[in-house]
Amino acid sequence: MLFRCNTFLFYPSIYMNLGIKEKLWLLQVRTQKDPEAFGYLYDAYIEKIYRFVYFKVGSREEAEDIASEVFLKAWGYLIENDKEIKSFAGFVFRVARNQVIDFYRARGKRQEFFLDPEMEIGKEDKEFRRVEANQELEKLLLTIKQLKQEYQEVVLLRYVEEMSISEIAEILSKSTLNVRVTLHRAGKKLRELVGAE
Amino acid sequence: MASKFTKFMEKNLQEQLKRLRTEYSRINPGQSWVASNRSKLMGQLNNTTIETRNTGKINFHFIYQFCSALVPNQLYLVVKPVIAIALIGAIATSGWIASASATENCLPGEVCYGVKMAAEKTQAAMVAMTGTQKDKAKLHLEFASRRAKEAKKVMEVKKSDAPKQAQVAIQKLEESIQTVNNAIKAVKEDKPEQIMEVKQEVEKKTDEIKQTLKEVDETSGGVGVSEATKIVKDTNLAATEAVVVTKEAGKVEVSDADVKIMVEKAISDTLSDGGDVKEQAEITTEMAKQIQQPIVVIPAPEIIFSSSTPTSTIVVPSITTPTSTTRASVKIVVDLATKQVEETKKDLETAKELVNNNQLFEAMQAVKTATDATSKASQAVQQIKTAVEVVTEKVIDSVASSTIVIVVNTSTPVIVTSTTNTVKVNSK
Numbered sequence A: 001m002l003f004r005c006n007t008f009l010f011y012p013s014i015y016m017n018l019g020i021k022e023k024l025w026l027l028q029v030r031t032q033k034d035p036e037a038f039g040y041l042y043d044a045y046i047e048k049i050y051r052f053v054y055f056k057v058g059s060r061e062e063a064e065d066i067a068s069e070v071f072l073k074a075w076g077y078l079i080e081n082d083k084e085i086k087s088f089a090g091f092v093f094r095v096a097r098n099q100v101i102d103f104y105r106a107r108g109k110r111q112e113f114f115l116d117p118e119m120e121i122g123k124e125d126k127e128f129r130r131v132e133a134n135q136e137l138e139k140l141l142l143t144i145k146q147l148k149q150e151y152q153e154v155v156l157l158r159y160v161e162e163m164s165i166s167e168i169a170e171i172l173s174k175s176t177l178n179v180r181v182t183l184h185r186a187g188k189k190l191r192e193l194v195g196a197e
Numbered sequence B: 001m002a003s004k005f006t007k008f009m010e011k012n013l014q015e016q017l018k019r020l021r022t023e024y025s026r027i028n029p030g031q032s033w034v035a036s037n038r039s040k041l042m043g044q045l046n047n048t049t050i051e052t053r054n055t056g057k058i059n060f061h062f063i064y065q066f067c068s069a070l071v072p073n074q075l076y077l078v079v080k081p082v083i084a085i086a087l088i089g090a091i092a093t094s095g096w097i098a099s100a101s102a103t104e105n106c107l108p109g110e111v112c113y114g115v116k117m118a119a120e121k122t123q124a125a126m127v128a129m130t131g132t133q134k135d136k137a138k139l140h141l142e143f144a145s146r147r148a149k150e151a152k153k154v155m156e157v158k159k160s161d162a163p164k165q166a167q168v169a170i171q172k173l174e175e176s177i178q179t180v181n182n183a184i185k186a187v188k189e190d191k192p193e194q195i196m197e198v199k200q201e202v203e204k205k206t207d208e209i210k211q212t213l214k215e216v217d218e219t220s221g222g223v224g225v226s227e228a229t230k231i232v233k234d235t236n237l238a239a240t241e242a243v244v245v246t247k248e249a250g251k252v253e254v255s256d257a258d259v260k261i262m263v264e265k266a267i268s269d270t271l272s273d274g275g276d277v278k279e280q281a282e283i284t285t286e287m288a289k290q291i292q293q294p295i296v297v298i299p300a301p302e303i304i305f306s307s308s309t310p311t312s313t314i315v316v317p318s319i320t321t322p323t324s325t326t327r328a329s330v331k332i333v334v335d336l337a338t339k340q341v342e343e344t345k346k347d348l349e350t351a352k353e354l355v356n357n358n359q360l361f362e363a364m365q366a367v368k369t370a371t372d373a374t375s376k377a378s379q380a381v382q383q384i385k386t387a388v389e390v391v392t393e394k395v396i397d398s399v400a401s402s403t404i405v406i407v408v409n410t411s412t413p414v415i416v417t418s419t420t421n422t423v424k425v426n427s428k
Helices: A002-010 A018-032 A035-057 A060-080 A088-107 A117-124 A132-145 A149-160 A165-172 A176-196 B002-023 B031-052 B060-070 B073-094 B096-102 B111-130 B133-157 B162-190 B192-218 B226-248 B256-290 B322-356 B360-396
Strands: B295-298 B404-408 B421-425
Touching: A018 A035, A018 A060, A018 A088, A035 A060, A035 A088, A035 A149, A035 B031, A060 A088, A060 B031, A088 A165, A132 A149, A132 A176, A132 B002, A149 A165, A149 A176, A149 B002, A165 A176, A176 B002, B073 B111, B111 B133, B133 B162, B133 B192, B162 B192, B162 B226, B192 B226, B226 B256, B226 B360, B256 B322, B256 B360, B322 B360
Parallel strands: B295 B404, B404 B421
Antiparallel strands: none
């Protein structure tokens, strides 16, 4: 087993798929406090984390602030803590979730989402209105926003990010069965809402 | 028809959701921000690592985690021992001193703990072969101190089997201390001139271990530490006594004043232990007052009644007034313990006088008697306290709907009726 590990240590990029690369980067971060390895992890996850956060806070500036904070926090935890971390994905999404919770706690109110498309769209992305397909997606996004938090998360992770059930279970600290059930319910509810519109 | 429509809709919906990521720019970060944020982050990371960067040290603990993360769960169970053996092999070939530190954070119950133990055994074997008894005592004191810290950590992590694993560590601690004891005897016989050095080390480490054990005890996880604490205290006393004896025989060069200070410290330690016992006794009484459930306490006869009270008189079989019975039972045990502690004070006063008359060996005997009595009282209080804690939990869980009989560390069979809950408390 050790021999296998060593093989990977010496030939990082040729034989490995992303999953194993990630584990190697994680190991390098933890054993050697290697910022470069963490940089690769950043590259692999920044977009996912940004989308996850944006979904929850609904503003570009705040999503950017929180996403960069997430990676800084993650780094600090990884180099100072010995606790076992099975997957970086699960870990970094949990950090993101906590950061969002802290963000709302600091603002002293419950989670709220932009439900006023006119304002947001007018302000940020005028171009997209010209494309009819984008209008459709905008509508879908607003429909998802009507779901409860728990459902929004699984829909985002499963269908937008296309993650596996076990990855989602890891991120949400739930059993795979629980994720399946939640996903099923969320899908049903979403179909209902889409159908009603 | 309906299901076909649902499926079509579902597929369509899933396609759209996927497009949210690929085509819908608003929920995606701007590439320029991604890049600028990356370089900003890298700058911050480099700043944090300049001081702490670990250059090239292989950490087997993480490698172990990494290997286990690569293997699927079912297979993992099979390869677990293989990984452990491979790591032991790696450690054996790469120098045990460095490797022992790589597994220093491993706790009982973890597979790498075996690696840590193996490394320590190698260390102990090497000292046994090449080192002196003094080195042996030092090494095993270090091991004992590690075990105490492990027990504390295990209890802090709070896994479901924490008390069991803590007990494993405490058991090993007792073994290490026993080895220290033997080493002290050996030094006293063969190399009396080194006894002072050993004593100083013992004093330092045993103080530390006692403190850690006290903290383990305060986690209230039902881990019996009183036996271990007693052994640790006895070892310190044995070291002091060894100094006194070798000094009187003229085999060690140490000033009278220094030895006196040592004996006086032993006296004050025992006094303060007595104070602790009293404090615990008060807490226990207070806790027992909170319980409304009828309880019969049957304490271990050999512990509390060893001095003057005949055995088996404290079994309280009939319960007419439930709460008062509870309090009465606890009160009897606690009062006896407190009384015992009071009596030790007299012994310690005698010891002080003996020290003043330069009769240090006799003073040490008095201190030992007092320490024994205090330990017994402490164990009795500890047991009744653990019992009260267990009962409090049961009552909180509403498990106990009827009388609870507590059997404290006794082998005597207890006959209970079917409506009675028996809680056997076996605290060391």
